[in-house]
Amino acid sequence: MDGMHDLGGRQGFGRVEAERDEPPFHEPWEGRVHGMSETAEVGPGFRHAIERMEPAAYLTTSYYEHWLESIETRGVEHGVFTREELAAAAGRIAAGEPVPQRSDPEAAVAARAMLRPRPKSTYTAAPPRHAVGDRVTVVRVLPSGHTRCPGYLRGAQGVVERVHAPMPLLDVFESQDGRVQPEAWYTVAFAADTLWEVERPGHTVLVDLWESHLEAT
Amino acid sequence: MTEQHRHARPKSPQELRAAALETVLIEKGLASTDAIDALVDAFEQEIGPQNGARMVARAWVDPAYRERLLRDAAGAAAELGFGGAEGDHMRAVENTPDVHNVIVCTLCSCYPWPVLGIPPVWYKSPPYRARVVREPRAVLTEFGLELGPDVEVRVWDSSAELRYIVLPMRPEGTDGMSEEELAELVTRDCMIGVAVPRVGAAA
Numbered sequence: 047m048d049g050m051h052d053l054g055g056r057q058g059f060g061r062v063e064a065e066r067d068e069p070p071f072h073e074p075w076e077g078r079v080h081g082m083s084e085t086a087e088v089g090p091g092f093r094h095a096i097e098r099m100e101p102a103a104y105l106t107t108s109y110y111e112h113w114l115e116s117i118e119t120r121g122v123e124h125g126v127f128t129r130e131e132l133a134a135a136a137g138r139i140a141a142g143e144p145v146p147q148r149s150d151p152e153a154a155v156a157a158r159a160m161l162r163p164r165p166k167s168t169y170t171a172a173p174p175r176h177a178v179g180d181r182v183t184v185v186r187v188l189p190s191g192h193t194r195c196p197g198y199l200r201g202a203q204g205v206v207e208r209v210h211a212p213m214p215l216l217d218v219f220e221s222q223d224g225r226v227q228p229e230a231w232y233t234v235a236f237a238a239d240t241l242w243e244v245e246r247p248g249h250t251v252l253v254d255l256w257e258s259h260l261e262a263t
Numbered sequence: 264m265t266e267q268h269r270h271a272r273p274k275s276p277q278e279l280r281a282a283a284l285e286t287v288l289i290e291k292g293l294a295s296t297d298a299i300d301a302l303v304d305a306f307e308q309e310i311g312p313q314n315g316a317r318m319v320a321r322a323w324v325d326p327a328y329r330e331r332l333l334r335d336a337a338g339a340a341a342e343l344g345f346g347g348a349e350g351d352h353m354r355a356v357e358n359t360p361d362v363h364n365v366i367v368c369t370l371c372s373c374y375p376w377p378v379l380g381i382p383p384v385w386y387k388s389p390p391y392r393a394r395v396v397r398e399p400r401a402v403l404t405e406f407g408l409e410l411g412p413d414v415e416v417r418v419w420d421s422s423a424e425l426r427y428i429v430l431p432m433r434p435e436g437t438d439g440m441s442e443e444e445l446a447e448l449v450t451r452d453c454m455i456g457v458a459v460p461r462v463g464a465a466a
Contacts, residue, residue, distance in 0.1 A: 054369030054420060055397045059390035061405055064452075070306045070381040075273075075281035080306070080381075081299030082281075084348065086288045093371055109372060109387040114280055127287050135290075136283035142272060145282050150295030157298040161305050161377060163337075163346030194422045196369050198396070213424060231423055238418075242397050249416035251396050254423035 047094070047190055048197055050101035055198040055242055076110040083113050085157050089124030090219075092116050094192040171212035174230035174257070180206045181263040182234060184255065193217045195259040202241055203263055204234040207252060215256045229257040311380035312451035314345045315428055318355075318378060319454065320446035323433040333357055336428060340378055350377035350426055356419060357430040358459070363410050364417045365403070365456035366427045367395045375426035379451055386455065396420055406457040429456040436462045 071077040083092070095116040096104070104112070121127045139145065176182055184199040194216050212228040219226060234255050239248040273279035288294035318340060322329035332339040336353035340346050353375050356364040368374065369392045374382040385391050395402045399416045403409070410416065419427045431453045437445060452458035 053392040056393040062391045075278040077303035081302040085298040086294040135286040139282045147296040153295045153298035154301040157301040161347040163341035253420045
């Protein structure tokens with residue numbers, strides 16, 4: 047999707063402002079949003095819900111506001127809750143009611159286990175069409191839905207740096223319920239001066255792309 | 264989260280929205296207070312760049328570990344007990360006198376949580392994501408890092424499920440240091456690639 051999230055190479059932004067001794071969460075609500083996002087099932091499409099944000103809103107809201115937006119949007123779209131239920135709850139909280147508590151020790155153990163080493167899924171797919179060192183071209187037409195191919199690579203030519211074991215094409219996985227399309231995927235190296243007019247000396251940009259994003263050159 | 268926080272009236276619209284969402288999810292039985300608490304505690308107490316720094320220091324003192332780290336970073340992380348969400352697949356990219364690596368996610372904010380924790384706001388910000396792929400040397404200069412013209416800059420735009428971590432070069436003047444002392448030199452920024460370890464710099 048050619049949304050505002052697809053930021054690579056866009057110009058006009060100012061300095062990168064780094065904060066010293068930054069905490070993981072700046073406000074307690076950010077931690078609550080992180081925890082809800084990782085533990086509550088409100089349906090697929092986490093990133094795509096953020097990508098669909100109105101461009102000006104995307105640029106002027108924080109990372110955890112994006113997450114909040116994603117949980118709300120998906121919850122409503124998948125019929126998990128309604129805008130009216132959210133508004134009613136907000137009214138009660140604003141009137142001084144506390145957030146209710148619910149204990150589920152098993153869920154807490156499962157949540158912590160998500161952040162420990164765990165087995166990887168393996169997938170089978172057609173053999174990779176490209177090998178290390180092959181020249182490849184990125185397709186020009188990218189999905190209007192979620193895609194993992196940055197727009198700045200449309201039509202770009204690169205060289206395969208590494209071939210990886212198959213994984214579901216996340217363009218499909220994030221956008222459509224249930225369907226999984228495993229494909230070979232690659233790390234592809236691009237000379238930056240073939241993408242943009244760049245500073246000298248030039249540099250290399252390496253991006254992970256699936257079979258569907260590439261054609262042989 | 265303290266009881267005081269939970270019962271205070273929300274101070275901002277975002278806090279109110281988050282509290283309303285948590286209320287709805289809990290009342291529907293879709294979220295539990297202690298599962299959310301467990302994740303918050305994990306990131307505030309246990310998971311952060313100190314994990315990645317231990318891997319880097321180990322790689323500096325143990326050539327066999329370094330080799331495993333470069334071949335299979337998720338496996339090397341698991342040896343030290345680190346892994347899981349946003350780090351099931353990881354790759355370490357090694358700085359050398361000829362190559363300097365920088366990590367970004369232009370589409371989102373992908374980052375190796377199990378070894379670096381929650382990404383800093385600047386990493387998630389539009390200026391960093393837009394600029395570092397296109398003008399990395401200018402961005403690195405803003406971070407105080409000047410690279411020689413002969414050094415190849417490699418910018419890794421983590422667009423899939425593979426999370427990257429930079430293995431920096433061990434600085435000179437660290438010969439007598441223990442692994443623990445070496446880990447103190449390795450900051451989060453060194454493992455993103457916007458800094459390099461320096462003796463005397465605070466971790």
